[in-house]
Amino acid sequence: MTGPEIDRLIHFLAKLPGLGPRSARRAALHLLKRREGLLTPLAEALTAAGAAIGTCAVCGNLDTTDPCAICADPKRDPATICVVEEVADLWAVERSGAFKGHYHVLGGVLSALDGVGPEDLNIARLVRRAGAPEMKEVILATNATVEGQTTGHYISDRLADTKVQVTRLAHGVPVGGELDYLDDGTLTAALRARRSI
């Protein structure tokens, strides 16, 4: 419409998750209307983040340091590893504040459909980490989807030879959840895992 620069901007904005071609157009106009306040700072933030942030060679987390702040934190328990699919899941567990061990980011899930095999995920290094003598527990925190659970089962098989204890997150009624709106699978899981009070 108005030259290649704006088409190019819309093209790349449309590749962000949550933005389609239509909202990318709106976002591009929004940015061009707010040049000083948004467009330039966003361009700078992108360049700065791209330059400063790398992948932690130990756990696969994204951080400005390698190893990342979590792996390097002496107050965290290195004998417990929480295995997550993506960095976003690591952030979610961190936000809960309920975990003070180390992480391992797989970078995805096993998926025959998408052609993702064990060698495409960060699994070999997890097996090496779990084999360290001081390691006590590996918590599988993959998503409660078919692929996430399959990946969890595969990892627990791979860790069978180590002396580490393998656990997984509990399934059950989400806090604040109403039974009427829950799917049968969750209700069945919550009933089976019932606890005395």
Add this chain to the structure above:
Amino acid sequence: MTGPEIDRLIHFLAKLPGLGPRSARRAALHLLKRREGLLTPLAEALTAAGAAIGTCAVCGNLDTTDPCAICADPKRDPATICVVEEVADLWAVERSGAFKGHYHVLGGVLSALDGVGPEDLNIARLVRRAGAPEMKEVILATNATVEGQTTGHYISDRLADTKVQVTRLAHGVPVGGELDYLDDGTLTAALRARRSI
């Protein structure tokens, strides 16, 4: 979570229309995972668009040239001006391919609630343009919202002293629209504006 660079990136991504804090986090991770393919090109596209694209001094359109390609196009009719709220609306009219005149972008609508008065919009220049001797018609294509229609009425009052003809877009049943799903206002407008076939 992982240093100020990523927080800053999320902060600015969250200001894009269509992205909230949650989807901005997801977008930031998406970008950091696709550094070569998306993060760097997007940063470059932002900088290039910011540097190359400016506001047309005649009509308020965004373009790499001033006056913009539409204002400078000798094949378009300079005696007809289509008045729109935003550049996005100009693009929408252009996509229809049904208009071959010039435009005037107001940069918003009158809104007592948001404290937007006539002096905040690109109205004075429109009155000047409409006063030119060769000008024939001003088409009010503001949105069919209360603010859009109020703004249209205000502009048509301001243009009363000029000899230009002021028109507005027709209201009616959208092409492909089903009567059952239409609001009463649209149906009433479509009935009142019925035409013999």
